[in-house]
Amino acid sequence: MTDQEILARWKEEPAPLLPVLHAFHARDGYLSEDAIRAVSKGLRIPLADLYGTITFYHHFARVPGGLGCPRVCTGPVCVQEGALDILAELAPEGATGMPCSGRCDDPVPVLRGHLTLAGRSAADLVARPAPLPPPAPEGAAECVFRTIREPGHATLAGYRRDGGYEGLARAVREMTPVQVVEAIDRSGLAGRGGAGFPTGRKWRAVAEADGTPKSIVCNADEGEPGCFKDRALMDYDPHAVIEGMIASGYATGAHRGFIYLRYEYPETEDILAEAIREAAEAGILGPSVMGSGFAFDLHIRRGAGAYICGEETSLLNSMEGKHPFPRNRPPFPVTHGFENLPTVVNNVETLASVPHILALGAEWYAGLGMNGHAGTKVISLSGDILRPGNYEVPMGLPLERLLYDWAGGPLEGRTIQAVTMAGLSGGFLAGDDLFVTLDEPAIRARKSFLGAGGIMVFDDSRDMVEVAHAAMEFFAHESCGKCFPCRIGTQRLTERLAGEAGPDAVVAWVDEVADIGYTMKETSACGLGTAAPLITESLMRYFPDAVSRHVTGHGALPMAGPRGTEP
Amino acid sequence: MSTNGTRPTIVLDGEKVAFTPGETVYEAATRHGKDIPTLCYDPRLEPFGGCRLCVVEIEGARTPVASCTAQCQSGMDVRTRSARVEVHRRTLMEMLASENREVEVDELTSLASQEMTELVDRYEARTGRFEGRQSGASRPDDPNPFIMRDYDNCISCYRCVRVCAEQEGDYAISVKGRGFDTQITVEFDGHLKESACTFCGQCVQTCPTGALGDLKALAHREVEGETKKTRTVCPYCGVGCSVDLLTRGNQLIGVQPAMDGPANLGALCVKGQFAFDFIQHPDRLAHPLVRGEDGELHEAGWDEALDRAAEGFLRVRERYGRHSVYGVASGRAPHEAAYTMQKFIRGGFGTNYIDNCSRA
Ligand SMILES: Cc1cc2nc3c(=O)[nH]c(=O)nc-3n(C[C@H](O)[C@H](O)[C@H](O)COP(=O)(O)O)c2cc1C
Ligand code: SF4
Ligand code: SF4
Ligand code: SF4
Ligand code: FES
Ligand code: FES
Numbered sequence: 001m002t003d004q005e006i007l008a009r010w011k012e013e014p015a016p017l018l019p020v021l022h023a024f025h026a027r028d029g030y031l032s033e034d035a036i037r038a039v040s041k042g043l044r045i046p047l048a049d050l051y052g053t054i055t056f057y058h059h060f061a062r063v064p065g066g067l068g069c070p071r072v073c074t075g076p077v078c079v080q081e082g083a084l085d086i087l088a089e090l091a092p093e094g095a096t097g098m099p100c101s102g103r104c105d106d107p108v109p110v111l112r113g114h115l116t117l118a119g120r121s122a123a124d125l126v127a128r129p130a131p132l133p134p135p136a137p138e139g140a141a142e143c144v145f146r147t148i149r150e151p152g153h154a155t156l157a158g159y160r161r162d163g164g165y166e167g168l169a170r171a172v173r174e175m176t177p178v179q180v181v182e183a184i185d186r187s188g189l190a191g192r193g194g195a196g197f198p199t200g201r202k203w204r205a206v207a208e209a210d211g212t213p214k215s216i217v218c219n220a221d222e223g224e225p226g227c228f229k230d231r232a233l234m235d236y237d238p239h240a241v242i243e244g245m246i247a248s249g250y251a252t253g254a255h256r257g258f259i260y261l262r263y264e265y266p267e268t269e270d271i272l273a274e275a276i277r278e279a280a281e282a283g284i285l286g287p288s289v290m291g292s293g294f295a296f297d298l299h300i301r302r303g304a305g306a307y308i309c310g311e312e313t314s315l316l317n318s319m320e321g322k323h324p325f326p327r328n329r330p331p332f333p334v335t336h337g338f339e340n341l342p343t344v345v346n347n348v349e350t351l352a353s354v355p356h357i358l359a360l361g362a363e364w365y366a367g368l369g370m371n372g373h374a375g376t377k378v379i380s381l382s383g384d385i386l387r388p389g390n391y392e393v394p395m396g397l398p399l400e401r402l403l404y405d406w407a408g409g410p411l412e413g414r415t416i417q418a419v420t421m422a423g424l425s426g427g428f429l430a431g432d433d434l435f436v437t438l439d440e441p442a443i444r445a446r447k448s449f450l451g452a453g454g455i456m457v458f459d460d461s462r463d464m465v466e467v468a469h470a471a472m473e474f475f476a477h478e479s480c481g482k483c484f485p486c487r488i489g490t491q492r493l494t495e496r497l498a499g500e501a502g503p504d505a506v507v508a509w510v511d512e513v514a515d516i517g518y519t520m521k522e523t524s525a526c527g528l529g530t531a532a533p534l535i536t537e538s539l540m541r542y543f544p545d546a547v548s549r550h551v552t553g554h555g556a557l558p559m560a561g562p563r564g565t566e567p
Numbered sequence: 568m569s570t571n572g573t574r575p576t577i578v579l580d581g582e583k584v585a586f587t588p589g590e591t592v593y594e595a596a597t598r599h600g601k602d603i604p605t606l607c608y609d610p611r612l613e614p615f616g617g618c619r620l621c622v623v624e625i626e627g628a629r630t631p632v633a634s635c636t637a638q639c640q641s642g643m644d645v646r647t648r649s650a651r652v653e654v655h656r657r658t659l660m661e662m663l664a665s666e667n668r669e670v671e672v673d674e675l676t677s678l679a680s681q682e683m684t685e686l687v688d689r690y691e692a693r694t695g696r697f698e699g700r701q702s703g704a705s706r707p708d709d710p711n712p713f714i715m716r717d718y719d720n721c722i723s724c725y726r727c728v729r730v731c732a733e734q735e736g737d738y739a740i741s742v743k744g745r746g747f748d749t750q751i752t753v754e755f756d757g758h759l760k761e762s763a764c765t766f767c768g769q770c771v772q773t774c775p776t777g778a779l780g781d782l783k784a785l786a787h788r789e790v791e792g793e794t795k796k797t798r799t800v801c802p803y804c805g806v807g808c809s810v811d812l813l814t815r816g817n818q819l820i821g822v823q824p825a826m827d828g829p830a831n832l833g834a835l836c837v838k839g840q841f842a843f844d845f846i847q848h849p850d851r852l853a854h855p856l857v858r859g860e861d862g863e864l865h866e867a868g869w870d871e872a873l874d875r876a877a878e879g880f881l882r883v884r885e886r887y888g889r890h891s892v893y894g895v896a897s898g899r900a901p902h903e904a905a906y907t908m909q910k911f912i913r914g915g916f917g918t919n920y921i922d923n924c925s926r927a
Contacts, residue, residue, distance in 0.1 A: 033755055048762060049732075051754040052741030306745070323742060328616045328636040479746035481723055483617050484606075485655075488662040491747035492699050501699040512696055519658040522630045522651075523619040530630075 001027060007042035017043060017321030018301050029068055030061040045321060053323050058305030059263045069093060071111040075100025075225045076456055076470050077382045081107040082120045089122035099474055100225035101264035104382035105389045106131050114266045133232055133390040137406040141368055143376045144352045145392045148237045156278040159239040165284060167358025168243045172250055172292035180251040181207060186362035188374025193219050193347025194451040196440055202344060205334035206252040209342035214254035216245050217338060217345045220261045221303055221310035224423030225474060226454030229378040229390045230348035234268045237352060238275035244351030246289055247358060248344050249296045257298045260315050263305045272300055307478035311526050312345040325482040326526040349378055370396030373439045377453050381407055384459035396439045414459040422451025424471045427534030430542040448534060465550045468539045469497035475532040486529025489520040493536055509551045510540060575641040592634035592645055593621055601647045604656055604686050607724040608635050609773050611832060612733050617724055620656050623647045660692035666702045668719040672777030675784040678823045682775035702747055709758045713766045713841050715780035723749045727770030727779055734834055739764035768840035772824055783841050784821030792816045798825060801839035803898045804925045806830050808839050819846050845899055889917045898925035
């Protein structure tokens with residue numbers, strides 16, 4: 001396609017910048033100066049502004065052939081599984097690292113252009129589908145994984161065979177939008193993307209907000225290290241996401257939807273595109289959803305490698321083609337979202353729960369939890385554990401049962417030293433706190449949070465200071481640079497965990513690290529900066545001896561080897 | 568304002584004060600004499616919420632709130648200087664001091680250049696804590712004659728980028744990269760001259776650390792004497808931007824925009840900001856010149872020169888009438904001279920054929 005053809009293809013569509021950039025990127029193998037000038041002119045974005053915005057994203061290559069160079073996951077699980085060796089072996093091909101790319105249950109993912117390979121060594125790399133969730137242990141009742149393992153479920157025919165789109169059909173034909181909101185409200189469904197905001201309340205706020213057109217945005221950025229549940233849902237149950245989005249549109253009066261998909265899931269983009277095509281062909285998407293007269297269109301917008309773009313207001317800026325700094329709140333997206341109009345932003349898992357709730361009832365969903373907690377939560381479990389994978393747990397399940405009974409416990413001869421919560425954002429739990437139950441109040445009482453449900457396991461062979469260093473390096477790499485406490489704080493904490501800077505007396509070191517953390521937690525402008533210091537806080541709480549060995553410069557454990565080998 | 572005529576109120580450090588709906592906590596507090604520290608704030612721009620120094624405690628909020636972006640709500644109980652927020656401000660200032668090459672910069676660097684230094688002093692933040700890598704890479708290679716780009720002293724407040732976009736509408740500069748590696752840049756890391764920059768100097772004057780500097784003013788760093796500021800109006804065009812002329816002794820050493828100038832609110836263009844070299848230029852005429860019989864210009868006394876000029880004007884008026892004269896005052900002349908000129912043309916010749924090149 002010529003420059004003009006690419007621009008003409010997207011110019012009149014909503015949120016055109018990312019697709020235009022991806023089209024040039026794919027055509028030329030990188031974003032050339034000429035391409036950037038053409039986009040600036042075609043979309044009327046000031047050149048300096050566009051240049052700055054492009055440099056914000058990790059994956060836009062700026063040198064010829066850059067797109068084809070392999071990107072190797074160097075996330076916390078993959079570095080324990082041989083990622084650095086793979087990176088070294090692929091170095092002649094121009095390989096570079098990338099943060100956790102959402103496949104920790106099948107490491108090590110390597111991106112080559114529009115293809116994901118995986119394997120534990122460079123020689124083993126193969127393109128294969130990401131793992132299906134393991135069978136429900138102990139016959140646990142599930143919501144989003146209820147039908148996902150049925151063969152062919154990702155196709156429209158398979159989805160319908162398993163009862164898909166029945167909930168939506170009922171909703172658009174027999175229920176008013178207000179009744180749909182009430183059903184979601186009654187189910188107790190809360191956001192599964194991290195913040196846990198009640199979904200019914202969010203939808204009601206958008207339904208009642210003035211201003212059109214409204215939008216439904218499915219947050220499929222899944223950038224949190226150790227989280228790979230949204231990928232499983234989209235790969236194996238794409239129609240559930242679509243059904244949930246249409247229902248959300250119906251409930252709130254929104255006629256357009258966007259799936260903001262992280263860059264690192266190219267196959268998922270194809271799967272979603274195919275599902276959207278099928279649904280449109282069957283009259284499920286389009287001018288009259290299932291003959292109801294309600295119109296709904298769906299667009300995919302692919303990110304370009306920035307964890308912060310999972311933060312909902314940063315995501316909206318990214319879609320709008322602006323520099324993806326988070327916005328100041330209030331106002332919130334429910335009134336001032338995409339293009340400053342009322343917008344639902346919901347996580348993939350949240351939206352994928354909706355069809356099941358509509359089909360089986362709010363009371364059914366609410367009843368799935370334990371000890372008075374509503375519903376279920378998918379936990380992405382990875383690291384030093386016998387059976388990693390996505391597990392849908394009833395809210396309130398003891399962590400111990402998940403780790404030992406469901407996932408088989410630590411590897412032979414090992415003990416579990418610590419786990420992370422909320423991917424990395426919740427910091428570590430260790431010691432007696434490993435006996436927590438998996439629900440937000442219990443985990444918050446231990447100064448952490450469940451968040452998006454990523455849990456990485458580190459056994460007794462791991463150097464926790466090194467793990468904390470890698471975690472903080474991730475936050476520093478992904479800090480957007482908008483606010484001072486996070487921009488400088490993540491950097492200073494990383495340097496101190498690396499032993500590159502900072503006092504060499506334990507008391508002074510702990511003072512500095514605690515002071516930085518306290519100010520980050522209380523004054524950062526978004527959740528990245530407020531969460532990052534949970535890493536250092538929990539490290540110092542559970543592993544004071546390792547910290548003092550690190551500071552005084554002697555006795556840090558040697559770096560651990562790959563899974564199952566002696567350090 | 569509520570219908571019964573009483574204005575809504577907030578409690579500010581224990582004192583009940585009225586606010587105007589839509590006002591931010593920072594604006595209301597400042598109006599009531601509170602000195603809340605800021606570094607990313609410029610009253611002319613949209614509040615950004617980056618520096619977090621303006622955080623205050625609001626009763627009921629779990630953590631401190633940025634006052635520049637929070638709107639007043641009736642009944643809010645606000646503490647602007649609690650121990651808790653002062654601790655954060657001090658830590659933030661220590662962190663900032665750790666990322667820059669210098670805390671002290673010459674006051675000629677720009678209007679806002681002392682903001683960071685003053686806050687470092689106020690919070691006694693020269694502790695040397697939090698040392699580590701420094702941020703920003705300077706561009707001494709940028710060959711432009713007006714703007715120093717010394718990003719080793721940049722704190723990523725983005726006031727320059729925002730003033731260029733929001734105030735100037737030029738969008739010449741932007742933010743490259745992210746996190747600790749953010750860098751102010753033009754497209755493709757080039758020089759200002761090849762960018763959309765108009766050299767208005769707005770970015771320089773709002774930079775709170777001296778990372779951007781006024782090269783013209785800095786060239787006069789060595790001139791002896793107290794710096795004096797004189798308020799005047801820029802003569803270059805009809806907008807009438809207020810400026811402060813910086814002088815030492817009898818020498819003009821720089822121009823700064825007046826933030827309270829009614830026509831410009833701190834904005835200037837390249838001419839008003841930087842084009843004052845001619846005033847002290849060695850080529851500038853210091854004596855009248857009169858053309859001699861030989862066709863060349865010769866230095867002359869004022870009486871001789873004025874007589875010659877008057878003679879010529881009178882001859883022209885005699886022969887062609889009063890409308891045969893057209894006066895054009897120079898934009899480089901002082902306002903008083905321009906005024907005298909029109910008086911002279913109108914009163915002396917009796918014509919309205921008077922103009923000023925600044926009208927263009
Ligand atoms: C740094 C950061 C990253 C985030 N990343 C994601 C993400 O990848 N996916 C997601 O659904 N929510 C993410 N969130 C949470 C979103 O801001 C938002 O709360 C969520 O998408 C709302 O959907 P929910 O209510 O269905 O959870 C992130 C938040 C922060 C602060
Ligand atoms: S907390 Fe970090 S990621 Fe969030 S706005 Fe501040 S700098 Fe950006
Ligand atoms: S001098 Fe003016 S136009 Fe140039 S970058 Fe600064 S603010 Fe923008
Ligand atoms: S150059 Fe100055 S105004 Fe611009 S971001 Fe840096 S410190 Fe702020
Ligand atoms: S996929 Fe590599 S750490 Fe998650
Ligand atoms: S002035 Fe409020 S955050 Fe900078």
